[in-house]
Amino acid sequence: xxxxxxxxxxDGTKIWPYAELRPKAMIPVAGKPVIAHxxxxxxxxxxxxxxxxxxxxxxxxxxxxxxxEDVSPRAREAVQVVRVGAAEPRGTAFTLLAAxxxxxxxxxxxxxxxxxxxxxxxxxxxxxRFEGGGSPAAALVAPLGEEPSxxxxxxxxxxxxxxxxxxxxxxxxxxxxxxxxxxxxxxxxGAFAFSxxxxxxxxxxxxxxxxxxxxxxPAPEGYLEMSLVDYLHVGGSIPAVEAHEAFIDMDKPWxxxxxxxxxxxxxxxxxxxxxxxxxASIDPSADIRGFVRLGEGSRIGRNVSVSGNLIVGSGTVxxxxxxxxxxxxxxxxxxxxxxxxxxxxSSVGSRCVINHCAELDGLIMDNVYLYHYMEFYGIIGASxxxxxxxVCGTLRFDDGQTIHRIKGRRELPRAYADAVYLGDYSRTxxxxxxxxxxxxxxxxIVGPGVLLQEDVPNRTIVSVKQELTSKPWGPERYGW
Numbered sequence: 264x265x266x267x268x269x270x271x272x273x274d275g276t277k278i279w280p281y282a283e284l285r286p287k288a289m290i291p292v293a294g295k296p297v298i299a300h301x302x303x304x305x306x307x308x309x310x311x312x313x314x315x316x317x318x319x320x321x322x323x324x325x326x327x328x329x330x331x332e333d334v335s336p337r338a339r340e341a342v343q344v345v346r347v348g349a350a351e352p353r354g355t356a357f358t359l360l361a362a363x364x365x366x367x368x369x370x371x372x373x374x375x376x377x378x379x380x381x382x383x384x385x386x387x388x389x390x391x392r393f394e395g396g397g398s399p400a401a402a403l404v405a406p407l408g409e410e411p412s413x414x415x416x417x418x419x420x421x422x423x424x425x426x427x428x429x430x431x432x433x434x435x436x437x438x439x440x441x442x443x444x445x446x447x448x449x450x451x452x453g454a455f456a457f458s459x460x461x462x463x464x465x466x467x468x469x470x471x472x473x474x475x476x477x478x479x480x481p482a483p484e485g486y487l488e489m490s491l492v493d494y495l496h497v498g499g500s501i502p503a504v505e506a507h508e509a510f511i512d513m514d515k516p517w518x519x520x521x522x523x524x525x526x527x528x529x530x531x532x533x534x535x536x537x538x539x540x541x542x543a544s545i546d547p548s549a550d551i552r553g554f555v556r557l558g559e560g561s562r563i564g565r566n567v568s569v570s571g572n573l574i575v576g577s578g579t580v581x582x583x584x585x586x587x588x589x590x591x592x593x594x595x596x597x598x599x600x601x602x603x604x605x606x607x608x609s610s611v612g613s614r615c616v617i618n619h620c621a622e623l624d625g626l627i628m629d630n631v632y633l634y635h636y637m638e639f640y641g642i643i644g645a646s647x648x649x650x651x652x653x654v655c656g657t658l659r660f661d662d663g664q665t666i667h668r669i670k671g672r673r674e675l676p677r678a679y680a681d682a683v684y685l686g687d688y689s690r691t692x693x694x695x696x697x698x699x700x701x702x703x704x705x706x707x708i709v710g711p712g713v714l715l716q717e718d719v720p721n722r723t724i725v726s727v728k729q730e731l732t733s734k735p736w737g738p739e740r741y742g743w
Contacts, residue, residue, distance in 0.1 A: 382508025
């Protein structure tokens with residue numbers, strides 16, 4: 264198998280505000296777009312043609328794989344971007360059909376969602392199972408774990424050739440599929456392997472996910488998993504491989520932080536010695552308790568403390584008492600110094616400034632300024648400037664977790680519920696206080712002195728309205 268199709272045409276409305284100005288697949292985690300991590304894994308597995316089916320703003324994907332500084336020559340050659348028009352039927356099944364027109368030969372292909380983190384070894388196991396299974400479709404499925412089943416299209420597994428429930432023995436098959444069920448289902452879908460034969464099943468997709476429990480309300484959209492349902496209903500079998508590695512579907516804002524934590528750990532975990540490119544240096548006074556990879560011209564200066572592994576791009580300066588706790592990934596042309604603090608697993612985009620006594624726990628994208636004395640926990644979108652003394656509340660008085668609203672639905676994340684989420688091209692004024700869980704849309708401002716307790720829509724400024732009084736005053740008030 265040498266060809267993969269990556270589905271990246273979704274609107275990403277549930278991950279607001281991070282898919283307003285970019286495709287979901289281009290959201291950066293651990294130093295590069297999530298789809299770039301997928302491409303690297305596929306190339307390492309020997310894939311030669313990678314077809315990306317994009318929708319709105321798919322030109323950003325094209326631009327990245329043609330012009331991105333960190334894109335390898337192999338990736339530039341392998342990646343082809345196909346734009347799916349707005350007039351075409353909506354849904355992943357129809358997106359797959361549009362991309363399949365680029366398939367040059369009658370060969371099987373892998374299919375992934377472009378906004379997911381999937382283990383490379385799990386993909387290899389899926390391919391091996393497909394090639395030995397004799398079916399036109401096979402699926403990689405991930406255990407739900409603590410994830411609520413109502414958030415996903417789910418399935419149950421059974422033993423191959425049996426109607427009985429799976430008991431841990433392989434080979435496994437998909438026994439049943441249900442859309443966003445209340446309970447009773449154990450796995451969600453991570454990736455697929457198909458032959459060209461399965462495309463005829465996709466072409467008959469009804470455009471509605473009808474396999475739901477009574478009282479549930481599916482959206483009118485042609486989901487790829489509904490074509491799997493159709494195939495099961497005509498007596499087909501779908502071999503299944505259970506994921507052994509972590510699987511993350513970036514569907515909500517907090518999933519970005521989960522993906523970032525995982526991929527920072529993975530990227531940094533491969534370091535076994537210092538790797539210094541031309542012109543890079545580490546000052547003898549720096550306390551490095553791990554391994555460092557520095558790009559061209561980057562340097563770690565005096566009195567820096569690094570207590571983990573660190574990957575740094577080119578032209579970046581880390582100096583003057585900066586404290587980096589744990590593993591980190593930092594981009595190009597950044598300045599990090601003057602006793603600032605980065606918490607475990609944080610990642611920093613390119614052209615960022617983290618300066619005097621600023622504290623960061625989370626992910627910041629390109630061109631973000633944390634210039635002076637602030638505390639931030641969460642995600643900051645590109646080209647965002649935080650005013651001095653901007654502070655995030657990180658602990659509720661009731662020690663509980665913040666309830667979020669996603670497209671009107673109340674949700675309690677199992678992690679990062681109290682993080683703060685700032686969109687691209689936003690700003691805060693001095694002494695702004697951002698309470699746990701708030702989200703700020705793109706092109707928006709939280710003014711000086713605001714105590715923010717609710718989400719801020721796109722293109723909005725929130726400011727404090729003061730009522731001032733004035734009256735005469737002077738020495739006579741003191742008896743003169």
